[in-house]
Amino acid sequence: MHEYSQSDLTRIFQLTRPLLRALAREGYIPPAARHGKTTYSFHHLQILRTAQALRDAGIPGPKILRALENIRNTRAWAIGASGKDVEIREGGQSWEAASGQYALQLASLAATRVSSLPVIAQPPPGVAAAEALYARGYALESADAVAARAAYEAALRAHSEHLEARVNLGRLLHLDGELSEAERVYRQSQTVSALLSYNLAILLEDLGREAEAAAAYREALAQDPYLHDAHFNLSRLYERASLPREALRHLLAYRRHILQFGDGAPHE
Numbered sequence: 001m002h003e004y005s006q007s008d009l010t011r012i013f014q015l016t017r018p019l020l021r022a023l024a025r026e027g028y029i030p031p032a033a034r035h036g037k038t039t040y041s042f043h044h045l046q047i048l049r050t051a052q053a054l055r056d057a058g059i060p061g062p063k064i065l066r067a068l069e070n071i072r073n074t075r076a077w078a079i080g081a082s083g084k085d086v087e088i089r090e091g092g093q094s095w096e097a098a099s100g101q102y103a104l105q106l107a108s109l110a111a112t113r114v115s116s117l118p119v120i121a122q123p124p125p126g127v128a129a130a131e132a133l134y135a136r137g138y139a140l141e142s143a144d145a146v147a148a149r150a151a152y153e154a155a156l157r158a159h160s161e162h163l164e165a166r167v168n169l170g171r172l173l174h175l176d177g178e179l180s181e182a183e184r185v186y187r188q189s190q191t192v193s194a195l196l197s198y199n200l201a202i203l204l205e206d207l208g209r210e211a212e213a214a215a216a217y218r219e220a221l222a223q224d225p226y227l228h229d230a231h232f233n234l235s236r237l238y239e240r241a242s243l244p245r246e247a248l249r250h251l252l253a254y255r256r257h258i259l260q261f262g263d264g265a266p267h268e
Helices: 006-013 017-025 042-056 061-070 125-140 145-158 163-175 179-187 194-206 210-223 228-240 244-261
Strands: 002-004 038-040 078-082 085-090 093-096 113-116
Touching: 002 006, 006 017, 006 042, 017 042, 017 061, 038 042, 042 061, 125 145, 125 163, 145 163, 163 179, 163 194, 179 194, 194 210, 194 228, 210 228, 228 244
Parallel strands: none
Antiparallel strands: 002 038, 078 085, 078 113, 085 093
C-alpha cells in the first residue's frame, strides 16, 4: 500500500484534479482525503499510470473515463492512442474503447503507443458501499456535520477498515466534544496510519494524557517522517515535561523541515 496526497498525485502522474476526482467518483481510485494522505494499492497506481499514458498521448479526460468503463471487466488487453481516440487490441483485432466498435487497421501498429492495462476488477460489495458512503460524508461535511457523521458510521459498518471514513469520523466526534467516543473510533482501527496516530495524539492532549499523546506523535512520525507538525507538538510536550534536550531536538527537526519544504497545511 502507498500513501499520497492529492498534490502528490498531480505531481507524479501529471493528471488534473478534475480528472482525479472523476476517477474517484467512478470508483477507480479512492477519494482523496481533505487533509493528509490517502492509501492507494498497487492496482490503483496501475490505473493512474494508464490514465497518465493516455493523457500524455493527447486523449481527453471524458474519453479516458469512457474507455476505462468499457474495459472495466476485461483481462489481458493492450491499450493505446490512435489520434484522439483510445484503441484496444486483443490479438489481431482492434476496437475503439470509447464506442466499442471494431477499428479498421489503417495505421501502422508500430506507430501506436501501447501499454498493458491491468484488470480493473470491481471491489467487493462492502468496500464499494463504504467508498460511496465515505464520498457522501465528505461532500456533506461543510453543510451538515451530523449527516456526514452518519455517512461515515455507515461506511465503517459496510467495511470496518475504511481508513478515511474512520479518520474523518474521529475528527468530527472530537470537534463535537465526544472525546471518549472519538478515541474508541481511532483505537479500533487495524490499519496503520500517520494521520490517524496524529489525530489521536491531539485528542489525548485534550484529554490531559500527555505521555500517551507523546507516544502517539512518535508513532505518527515513525509512519511519516515528514509530518513536521508532530515534531512541533512533541517539542511543546517535552518542554512541559521538563525534558529540554528532547524538546530542542524536535523543535530543530520542525525548523529544518520548514526551511526545506515550507509551511504546509495543518495535518489535523
